[in-house]
Amino acid sequence: MPNFIGIDFGTTRSTVAVYACTDREHKVKKVERPILSIAAINRTSGECYYGIDAQDKITEDYYYIPSLKDLLDKKLYQEFGGVLVTRDSILRGYFEYLKGLAADFNVNEIVLAIPNDFPMKRRSVLRSAAELAGFEIKTFVTEPVAAFFASYSRLAGYEESAILRNCENVAIFDWGGGTLDVTVMQCASGIVKELAKKRMDCAGNAIDERVAQCVHHWISEKKGKSKSFEDMTSYSQYQMKQFVEEVKINLNGLDVSITEDTITIPDYDDYGIVTQEISKKTFNECIEYIIDAAIEILRKTIEESRLGVGGIDKILLVGGSSKLHLLQEKMKAEFGDKLLISSGDSDWGVAVGAALLSATPGNFMVNQDVSLRLSDGSVFRLIRNEHRVDEYSKAKEFEFGKVDSSSNAVFVFSGSTDIDESADKYLIVKTQALYDDRLVLSVYIDKNMIVHVEGRCDGLPNDKSYWMYTNLSCCYQLPQD
Incomplete structure (x- = not known):
């Protein structure tokens, strides 16, 4: 029977929990102790060390990274002893390190817990690093949802269940x-x-x-x-x-x-x-x-x-x-x-919840509208509140007609306070300057929950414009376990 891994990627420590399933029992297992989210790079050889192996290497001989989570926003690109070391190679190495610690469970798919306002760019960097290490992130889940589910689920083998x-x-x-x-x-x-x-x-x-x-x-x-x-x-x-x-x-x-x-x-x-x-x-x-x-x-x-x-x-x-x-x-x-x-160990609640959600995944639900403000003052909803996020994983197309003969069509997005107050709420699409140009918007939500909108005029198929929204509000539909 399969095993399921959840990872809590922390600022100072990460925890890895496995929901191990056999014919005889289902049980939550903790991989090692909480693992330090640090790295040390040998300035002479370029060799990278992680976790406890990096702990004693805070000397002049090593380039020390005190928090790998803080590395997500940086573009490290540096040679050490002729070896090129980048942000992505360091993060890949850390995921390989975690994968090695969990090697006995032979699992490549993971659920990764992140803070509830974790920027989409960071999600993308983490996903790429995990994939390079041989992990596939099934989904991200927010840390509070994971912590809640660890003590909500009836799944066997965890002392805090239900x-x-x-x-x-x-x-x-x-x-x-x-x-x-x-x-x-x-x-x-x-x-x-x-x-x-x-x-x-x-x-x-x-x-x-x-x-x-x-x-x-x-x-x-x-x-x-x-x-x-x-x-x-x-x-x-x-x-x-x-x-x-x-x-x-x-x-x-x-x-x-x-x-x-x-x-x-x-x-x-x-x-x-x-x-x-x-x-x-x-x-x-x-x-x-x-x-x-x-x-x-x-x-x-x-x-x-x-x-x-x-x-x-x-x-x-x-x-x-x-x-x-x-x-x-x-x-x-x-x-x-x-x-x-917690009567157990509070270090592990988030990772355990992520592992349980890997075994019985729920669904992310859109918790806001993403809309257009039309020229007549009405609102047209592109993405609808309370719909499942995965309903938008494939692009949906919407057609509009232009009401003047200008050379550009301007779409104004709405749906939340941050969109309404943003200077980037506009999408300008080049047209044929005809009164009734046919305009097409293609809309989808990617696996990092970034909203993508592609705009084009039907008569100018190669002239495309793009809009992204990286702060989509979501809620979570828990599985019925």
Whole structure:
């Protein structure tokens, strides 16, 4: 029987989950630990290292990439030791690395989870890199939908199955390494829609940075030194943040009896050997303002949804930073039994949901119109709200007549606030300057959910004009499992 893979491509770590199916059992399996989304390139040989293999290579001998997700917007094109290294080759290598870790499951098709406002250009770059590595992305799914489905589905083999089955309004609090993404979702008649969403660009990495600066300050005071953390070597900064992350994990793990830990760095720049004890109380004091800011983002998102706290059935915590004990204590005090803390590992909820959706895929539904404003003031809908996206995978043609003898026809697009306010809402089509030129628009949605419109005059078939819309709003029709 087949296996199904879901990948949560994170800013600092990625997770790979497999829904493994045999004649005897169906079970969710986690591939390795969360995998660092980093790369290091040897400046002499051009060899690329990923994940844990790149972790200890932050030296002058390597070109270090601290987040592969941030690489998506860059056009890296550089030679190292005579080897040409590009953005696409690095991302391809990372997907090959992930594929190697999951080689035992022999799966080439994946569902990839991405943030809910992930730009279409980034989707295209990821899809190309995955395909070069031998993966086929069956579909993208948004992280909040994947997290929701992991706890909504009745599919066997996952400890959180079906606990959101009877919930209508759910807040997904996804706090990872790079960002906090809060989404209020509504599930009605099996269709999940976003009611409100907010982001905070302050998460696990920022917490590690903050505590690292505090620890450095305490060590400097003991050593009688005044060197700032930013002036330490990059490797020393990295070492400190790595040790701080280990302390964070230890102080916020399942064993609540652990109330202190010790950081020891054998060669901390010109400080030499350094040791610093840190208590849970001190750790919490360093980061409490960040936690308060995160909870405020949740409050504002609920307020924007117009449901109020009373209208929220559950608040689901996912992402590594949601394990912080102080966060959970404060949220329990404020939200009570609405808070849903994963009994499993919150790092994996999104990847698990993506794997389950790979096994029983649902359908993306268009959540807005894409229309034309005609010369008589009426609106003509090219793409219709609440229709399945795949209905538009093949081009649909629409014919129009021109009402004057000008040499150009101007189409004005509408359907959402961002289109109406855009300076690029126009498509100009060259005509034969006849009063009743026949105009044809060809419309489709590609696999990255970009809307494409091709315009032409029937009498000038080779003169074509193009319009694209990359911000199509979609909701998701869940499978009936």
